[in-house]
Amino acid sequence: MDTFALVVTITVALGFTYTNGFHDSANAIATSVSTRALTPRAALAMAAVMNLAGAFLGQGVAHTVSKGLIETPTGDKGMGILFAALLGAIVWNLVTWYFGLPSSSSHALFGGMVGAALAGGTDVIWTGVLEKIIIPMFLSPVVGLLAGYLVMCAIMWMFRKANPHKAKRGFRIAQTVSAAGMALGHGLQDAQKTMGIVVMALVIGDVQSADAPIPVWVKIACAVMLSLGTYAGGWRIMRTLGRKIIELDPPQGFAAETTGASIMFVTAFLFKAPISTTHVITSAIMGVGATKRVNAVRWGVAKNIILGWFITMPAAALVAAASYYVVRLFFG
Template identity: 85%
Template sequence: MDTFALVVTIAVALFFTYTNGFHDSANAIATSVSTRALTPRAALAMAAAMNLLGAFLGNGVAKTVSEGLIETPEGSRGMGILFAALTGAIVWNLITWYFGLPSSSSHALFGGLVGAALAGGTEVLWNGVLDKVVIPMFVSPMVGLLVGYLVMLAIMWIFRRSNPHKAKRGFRIAQTVSAAGMALGHGLQDAQKTMGVVVMALVISGHQTFADPIPVWVKIVCAVMLSLGTYAGGWRIMRTLGRKIIELDPPQGFAAETTGASIMFTTAYIFKAPISTTHVITSAIMGVGATKRVNAVRWGVAKNIVMGWFITMPAAALVAAGAFGVVNLAFL
């Protein structure tokens, strides 16, 4: 039964990674597609490949997720808590994907972990949640907004005497690189989050300790599932990010993607903080758009997106708590 529970939990974790891929793939490529720098299929193929590669570039975020948010639960109850946490995250991902709302898969996972832990009587490491989740949740969008604004101002100043048509053609080519950087950062951040959950499941089942390195097979399967999910596409969310917030041109798309990629790499390597790709690229698009004029950004759409950010963690936590109640009654 313990082995069966472990296999089921890992399978659900990999399905979460798949939903993360098709839910968040739009984050990396929406601006490139909307500016016609890349065709949708080419963009998705490139993003899938970069996601796969990014998953192997570090393990700091995985360590934070596996050890820094909740006390490791034990036995079959612990596996039930992980299963419920993932269920909460998946359900919220599917709801927000259906409505085309670019909410955060990361915060859905964190909310699921907290909700399931509270329902299951496992201690939540509130300092870790505050330092690694809540503070970055507020700080990263503000940084994305400011840096996106400043990067776009710098581009406008540097290329102020350039031929506009030639400059746009150049930035359309440059967006291939900036979109690849975004997808690489997405793989670096988001594949590691699932790795952390799988490692926790292996620790609970006694197959691993936190002192051991992450098994290579865990990295491979998480990376592959994220990549497959990415290639499945996220067309609804792509429309929201690429067109509904602001109509982007190639220089703006390049500025937004460069900003997002830079922030994701910085937080992963320096702070080991699992930040939201969605938060960073959305705020960067807003900052870039505000250089045109403040009312060029469709702030009504932006407001709905921000509201989605705030309800993601509690909503996923409630679903996860309910899922644990069902698991507890049926199996524990």
């Protein structure tokens, strides 16, 4: 195995983590920034630290990514497949970031893996894709929508007699905690996804066995790159989530973030399912907004976001498949 190919692939994987940071971490803090609970710089700094911490909380999601979606390819061809998968995900991330569309970096990565594997003749573990990716892709927005609605209804009932101005000030402070929970959950979910890719690259390169624990340096590298990407910011997506779906106030922001963080922790620890931060927080915002009145949510924007969800996996798969035919000229 060419060591250069291994180094290049790991470098590109860390590059994907960086784009994930400025792409998806914007989702985690958009509500706090839009309600002015946190300044943009403070929110980004807090999210960077919490993403770093979240990366060390578990490794179940990493094992799902490295072992449960495609059969580990071998040799130079296998490294080419992994490189093409990452390239497909990065290209789609950059396209959706440019247009301010909060698509899922996770599903871009999974689509890239499936597309590159099919192009390279590697078996796809379809049961794993269905159970860990497709089903959660449909269920997590539904759960986020309903849970966001119910959490907001509960808050409205509990604080129905409170002074509105005092309540908003209190929830603005509380949003510091809920935003930190979102960022921690994002680190728990998304840093592990890249850990799984790096581990797969190490296995392909015969550096370690598939059953070996994740090296500490892999955890640190993935966590640091995610944090750096987070601090670089994702202002376009932040505007879409924070203001274009619905004008959020602090209680609504707190409800959406609490809902999103709870779902991410449950799925990571109980089901080891790599769900999308984007799907969860976007649907939670919609559910929270619907408590105000159904037409308070700008469903036209929501429709475009949902369309992006369904396009992401096949689009990234096509880019990755096309990339593979170019990459194989170099990887063999």
